[in-house]
Amino acid sequence: MTPILPATPKNIAHAARILQQGGLVAFPTETVYGLGANALNADALARIFTAKERPTQDPLIVHLTDKEELPRIVSAVSPAAQTLAEAFWPGPLTLILPRLPHLPALLSAGLPTVAVRVPNHPVAQALLQQAGVPIAAPSANRFGHTSPTTAAHVWQDLNGRVDLILDGGETQVGLESTVVDVSTSPARILRPGGVTREMLESVLGQVTALGQKRNPEAGLPSPGLLEKHYAPRAEMVLFGGENAQETLFAALTEARAQGRRVGWLAAQEDLPGWEDAAAALYPLGADLPSVAHQIYAGMRWLDEQGVDVIFCRDVEAVGLGLAIADRLRRAATRRVGC
Ligand code: TXA
Ligand code: MG
Numbered sequence: 001m002t003p004i005l006p007a008t009p010k011n012i013a014h015a016a017r018i019l020q021q022g023g024l025v026a027f028p029t030e031t032v033y034g035l036g037a038n039a040l041n042a043d044a045l046a047r048i049f050t051a052k053e054r055p056t057q058d059p060l061i062v063h064l065t066d067k068e069e070l071p072r073i074v075s076a077v078s079p080a081a082q083t084l085a086e087a088f089w090p091g092p093l094t095l096i097l098p099r100l101p102h103l104p105a106l107l108s109a110g111l112p113t114v115a116v117r118v119p120n121h122p123v124a125q126a127l128l129q130q131a132g133v134p135i136a137a138p139s140a141n142r143f144g145h146t147s148p149t150t151a152a153h154v155w156q157d158l159n160g161r162v163d164l165i166l167d168g169g170e171t172q173v174g175l176e177s178t179v180v181d182v183s184t185s186p187a188r189i190l191r192p193g194g195v196t197r198e199m200l201e202s203v204l205g206q207v208t209a210l211g212q213k214r215n216p217e218a219g220l221p222s223p224g225l226l227e228k229h230y231a232p233r234a235e236m237v238l239f240g241g242e243n244a245q246e247t248l249f250a251a252l253t254e255a256r257a258q259g260r261r262v263g264w265l266a267a268q269e270d271l272p273g274w275e276d277a278a279a280a281l282y283p284l285g286a287d288l289p290s291v292a293h294q295i296y297a298g299m300r301w302l303d304e305q306g307v308d309v310i311f312c313r314d315v316e317a318v319g320l321g322l323a324i325a326d327r328l329r330r331a332a333t334r335r336v337g338c
Contacts, residue, residue, distance in 0.1 A: 099113055194292075
């Protein structure tokens with residue numbers, strides 16, 4: 001059994017020692033929980049891939065205490081990278097930068113680049129400082145599953161596979177960091193996240209984002225961008241387009257007539273009059289930050305209710321909505337109207 005310990009100074013010091021000795025510690029960041037290992041220790045990195053059942057072609061993110069630590073990991077910091085680091089670190093932004101040759105190959109799946117971020121969470125910061133090493137940390141879930149936003153979620157996926165889980169409560173953002181490739185001009189968002197495209201553009205000028213409909217045969221610009229990713233266990237249907245609300249209501253009515261157990265991730269404005277329409281209801285918050293904060297927790301909770309299918313309505317891909325819409329598409333087994 002993996003212990004879950006509250007993130008007190010004493011337990012953080014204990015966790016730092018585990019990392020120094022090559023062990024695995026799950027810890028909170030402002031986005032989601034991470035599964036941490038010493039980024040400079042190839043054996044410790046190998047344990048991450050085993051614990052998550054993650055393919056080794058999928059590179060990891062290295063966490064640093066501060067941008068001043070970049071020279072430990074990367075060979076060059078372009079002006080655009082410098083601007084973004086100054087504007088958004090610590091925070092939910094990951095930069096893809098040229099890596100130093102001595103780093104373990106597993107860290108970045110043999111690529112010439114490495115993903116780096118400075119997390120904005122007191123527990124992550126304290127752990128980094130005490131461990132004194134860069135910490136490689138993917139999200140602390142089994143590969144393909146939704147990312148964990150509580151210590152209990154981590155335990156459900158990784159119990160017995162990690163040495164310690166530090167409990168720092170619910171993570172704030174609820175979705176993974178924004179991954180940006182600054183080697184191109186304009187810079188490219190590889191994965192939308194907590195720092196929005198609009199925020200990036202406010203300091204960099206134009207920024208491009210990968211289209212939402214990718215051709216799987218065209219290859220993947222970022223190895224972690226598999227279409228089916230970040231998914232609940234149940235089948236999930238996403239309703240979008242102009243008639244999304246009507247189609248959703250019709251599907252709820254039909255599913256009930258067929259005796260299917262529907263779990264509904266429900267938008268506030270859809271609820272009045274439909275509160276009893278689903279077998280299990282998870283009401284989402286009224287604004288985009290609340291929806292982002294709850295969306296993975298909602299999928300996990302509906303899975304626990306043993307529903308046959310999860311219904312959710314699409315969000316407009318603006319601001320934080322771009323990241324939410326992206327995760328909903330990856331989670332969905334079927335899309336209607338979008
Ligand atoms: O918010 C987050 O980013 C969380 C917390 C724990 O920091 N971490 C996280 O890690 O989501 P992970 O491993 O689940 O996602 C890493 C993403 C993947 O999409 C991966 O393909 C991309 O970063 N990535 C990593 N290295 C890369 C590289 N060298 N080039 C392009 N993409 C890279
Ligand atoms: Mg992940």
